[in-house]
Amino acid sequence: MTESTPATKGLVLHSHARYYDFVVRMLTLGHGGTLHERLVELARLAPGETVLDVGCGTGSLALAAKARVRADGTVHGIDASKEMIEQASRKAQRRRTPVDFRIATVEALPFPDRSVDVVFSTLMLHHLPRPLRRACAGEIGRVLRPGGRVLMADFQAPARQRGGWLGRLHRHGSVTVEEVRELLVSTGFRVLESGPVGVGDLHFTLATWEENR
């Protein structure tokens, strides 16, 4: 784990790391575990696969992915926030689950070309300015093996548009499914499936990285 915080124009969460899991529990009305199980299912994870979670936050999804790919699968999680990676590493140690968490940015992934089967990007895209979203999608394509998959999931509508106390508490941004589809297709992915995740207004897009790019 590198110690310094890398430079990025993305919105990096530092002090939020301490109460991030609490906010997720509130936003999902206590169904955070169900959300992560659903996301690994939607990504069609299989035993033995190599998985990368970009902008992994406190690592809950990466840990759920590790349970799905089992002992012969490998899971990496990266986040630009030292505090998030520290929380994620502590959680992995407590659960005695071997997941490799590192401080890094999505625009410069510290992984070789064609080395990963599945990439997750959940609730992360809305933290990036538009030009960085393109760089992020390009980096994901670079590290994916031909035929590999990316699962992106994000809020459809900004919280302030939905109103209510959650909206006032958590003023998050959003990225529509149409925007995600355009981003992925223009980068060279083929969309396999998209739709509601089934938790809040989260929507997902599953796409594959084509061989003949």
Ligand SMILES: C[S@@+](CC[C@H](N)C(=O)[O-])C[C@H]1O[C@@H](n2cnc3c(N)ncnc32)[C@H](O)[C@@H]1O
């Ligand atoms: C809302 S959190 C999502 C965390 C987790 N993926 C989830 O689904 O709960 C967004 C994360 O993206 C990270 N982030 C923002 N910009 C980034 C960048 N350029 N590279 C890597 N991580 C970044 C933030 O530090 C934060 O932990």
